[in-house]
Amino acid sequence: MAVDRLSLDIPDRSITVLVGPSGCGKTTTLRMINRMVEPSEGTILLDGQDIQQQPVNTLRRSMGYVIQNAGLFQHRTIVDNIATVPRMLGWGKDKARARARELMERVGLDGALAKRYPYQLSGGQQQRVGVARALAADPPVLLMDEPFSAVDPVVRKGLQDELLRIQAELGKTIVFVTHDIDEAVKLGTMVAVMRTGGHLAQFAPPAELLSDPADAFVEDFLGADRGIRRLSFFPATGLELLTGPIVAVDATAEQVAARDTAGAPYLLVTDQEGRPLGWSEPGELTAGNIRQAELLPYGRPFVAGTDSLRSALDCAVLSPTGWAVAVDAEGRTAGVVSQQTIGEAIRGAHAERRASDRAAERPQAGKDSRVAR
Amino acid sequence: MNGFFDIPSDLQHSWLGLVGLHLREALLPVLAGLVVSLPLAQLCVRFRWLYPPVLWVTTVLYAIPSLAFFVLLIDYTGQTELTVMIPLTVYSLVVLVPAIVDGVRSVPQETLAAATAMGFGPVRRYLQVQLPIAVPAIIAGLRVATVSSISLVSVGTLIGNQGALGNLLNDANIYNRPELAVNAVLSMAALAILADGLLVGLRLLLTPWMPRRTRTKPKAGRPDPAVLALEDAAR
Numbered sequence: 001m002a003v004d005r006l007s008l009d010i011p012d013r014s015i016t017v018l019v020g021p022s023g024c025g026k027t028t029t030l031r032m033i034n035r036m037v038e039p040s041e042g043t044i045l046l047d048g049q050d051i052q053q054q055p056v057n058t059l060r061r062s063m064g065y066v067i068q069n070a071g072l073f074q075h076r077t078i079v080d081n082i083a084t085v086p087r088m089l090g091w092g093k094d095k096a097r098a099r100a101r102e103l104m105e106r107v108g109l110d111g112a113l114a115k116r117y118p119y120q121l122s123g124g125q126q127q128r129v130g131v132a133r134a135l136a137a138d139p140p141v142l143l144m145d146e147p148f149s150a151v152d153p154v155v156r157k158g159l160q161d162e163l164l165r166i167q168a169e170l171g172k173t174i175v176f177v178t179h180d181i182d183e184a185v186k187l188g189t190m191v192a193v194m195r196t197g198g199h200l201a202q203f204a205p206p207a208e209l210l211s212d213p214a215d216a217f218v219e220d221f222l223g224a225d226r227g228i229r230r231l232s233f234f235p236a237t238g239l240e241l242l243t244g245p246i247v248a249v250d251a252t253a254e255q256v257a258a259r260d261t262a263g264a265p266y267l268l269v270t271d272q273e274g275r276p277l278g279w280s281e282p283g284e285l286t287a288g289n290i291r292q293a294e295l296l297p298y299g300r301p302f303v304a305g306t307d308s309l310r311s312a313l314d315c316a317v318l319s320p321t322g323w324a325v326a327v328d329a330e331g332r333t334a335g336v337v338s339q340q341t342i343g344e345a346i347r348g349a350h351a352e353r354r355a356s357d358r359a360a361e362r363p364q365a366g367k368d369s370r371v372a373r
Numbered sequence: 374m375n376g377f378f379d380i381p382s383d384l385q386h387s388w389l390g391l392v393g394l395h396l397r398e399a400l401l402p403v404l405a406g407l408v409v410s411l412p413l414a415q416l417c418v419r420f421r422w423l424y425p426p427v428l429w430v431t432t433v434l435y436a437i438p439s440l441a442f443f444v445l446l447i448d449y450t451g452q453t454e455l456t457v458m459i460p461l462t463v464y465s466l467v468v469l470v471p472a473i474v475d476g477v478r479s480v481p482q483e484t485l486a487a488a489t490a491m492g493f494g495p496v497r498r499y500l501q502v503q504l505p506i507a508v509p510a511i512i513a514g515l516r517v518a519t520v521s522s523i524s525l526v527s528v529g530t531l532i533g534n535q536g537a538l539g540n541l542l543n544d545a546n547i548y549n550r551p552e553l554a555v556n557a558v559l560s561m562a563a564l565a566i567l568a569d570g571l572l573v574g575l576r577l578l579l580t581p582w583m584p585r586r587t588r589t590k591p592k593a594g595r596p597d598p599a600v601l602a603l604e605d606a607a608r
Contacts, residue, residue: 036489056492061492067486069483070487075508
């Protein structure tokens with residue numbers, strides 16, 4: 001039995017990710033929603049209506065479908081591929097093509113590709129066409145079956161970011177199937193972890209999944225570093241940044257001596273614009289003659305306003321001094337922070353999250369699809 | 374060569390007349406074979422168990438010598454072109470059925486799944502997705518069937534001069550004019566090459582979506598796919 005007694009409330013206008021090992025029935029579940037697989041028992045409700053009650057092709061045309069390797073029609077041009085469903089819905093050729101071109105722009109495809117054939121596109125571009133094709137008739141529901149599994153990691157990250165951007169603009173109800181837990185945590189508003197036989201192991205927002213896995217199976221599936229990964233849900237905005245141990249490369253001896261090094265055993269040297277150059281012990285600095293080659297590397301800085309505690313911690317771990325460098329959006333140094341301070345911030349964030357969890361029950365997801373068997 | 378195109382009067386045709394006759398006798402069976410093969414192949418795709426027996430039957434039919442066919446048919450269709458064309462139609466099936474079945478089966482699973490998910494019914498899916506993608510395979514089959522049909526027509530000479538250009542072979546023998554045999558062979562070879570070339574042209578016309586192997590270097594106006602891939606990665 002592929003999927004057994006699964007009951008799921010998929011919230012409107014958000015991304016619900018079905019994740020699990022191969023053969024857990026996640027694709028079967030997805031295909032039951034557009035009736036490519038018919039359940040032997042049970043009902044699937046869409047906006048309160050049984051999907052069995054409407055003609056199957058009408059149902060399918062009201063749902064976009066994106067598949068691994070895109071599944072484009074190799075004998076049609078890109079623009080005609082995207083215009084497929086609008087044409088079937090009876091749109092005129094010009095209107096359908098105009099819509100297709102608009103969508104190419106939306107998914108980040110160059111309009112010059114419109115008259116090309118699929119073989120002339122890279123895997124990542126084909127996948128973008130697949131997304132555009134699914135969006136063509138503006139369906140309220142988007143079904144995505146491991147859409148980004150077959151492209152390389154760099155392209156995949158780009159496609160994931162693009163999907164989040166498109167979703168922020170369009171607000172579709174997306175059901176997304178993947179076997180990649182990182183992808184699930186990154187994309188999902190809600191994540192359903194499934195185990196073999198189509199049993200639901202846990203259905204929760206990603207942060208909750210990482211902090212409170214329901215059982216050993218989910219915990220194992222999440223991997224060893226779920227504590228670290230969970231930090232990506234905590235912003236680094238609350239970190240107390242020190243500006244004392246920062247000195248410009250052209251500072252005078254008095255300026256160097258006047259630096260407040262009480263909190264930090266090292267000084268961060270920056271260039272005239274404030275971009276970080278490297279660390280040095282205060283005693284080793286000779287004003288007016290700072291040799292950049294002798295500075296200790298600072299690792300990778302994090303952006304103070306937008307990055308998460310995970311990035312901040314990563315920067316601190318990467319830095320040989322154990323101190324992370326925070327920069328602003330332009331790359332100018334905003335301050336420095338120690339591993340110890342980040343650790344305190346993490347503990348504080350955890351305590352705060354626990355308190356807010358107790359205070360407010362998680363808002364219940366709205367109506368929509370219900371898959372049962 | 375004196376009298377190369379001087380066709381003996383017993384054939385009742387000029388050289389061009391024979392060429393026309395030859396093309397009709399060779400190509401109509403291929404066309405008929407295609408008309409029979411398309412639904413037959415679709416049945417074989419739809420019901421997988423049907424394919425091996427169909428393949429077996431077409432192969433056995435192909436093994437029947439044309440002379441035996443003529444003996445069987447001559448009671449019903451007489452010494453006519455039809456008696457020549459029926460065996461040729463049957464022979465074409467052995468090439469066309471597998472070509473179409475393989476072509477239709479070569480359509481990738483995800484393309485079919487995508488078509489189904491977009492609300493294509495079985496008929497629309499066959500006509501708008503499977504058949505167009507099978508075109509290269511079908512034309513490859515048609516090329517073999519056409520060329521072999523053009524050469525096979527000549528055996529019709531055995532049943533009352535129904536072999537078009539092939540009749541020249543018999544006349545070369547009885548009138549002791551070897552140039553007529555050379556004419557027959559060269560004309561048939563030329564027709565076969567011409568017909569094959571036209572089919573290749575037809576395929577190029579019908580499948581602009583296929584990678585062209587001859588164009589190894591991208592033209593100046595057309596961005597290199599590798600560059601496009603990099604741009605994509607950089608997004």
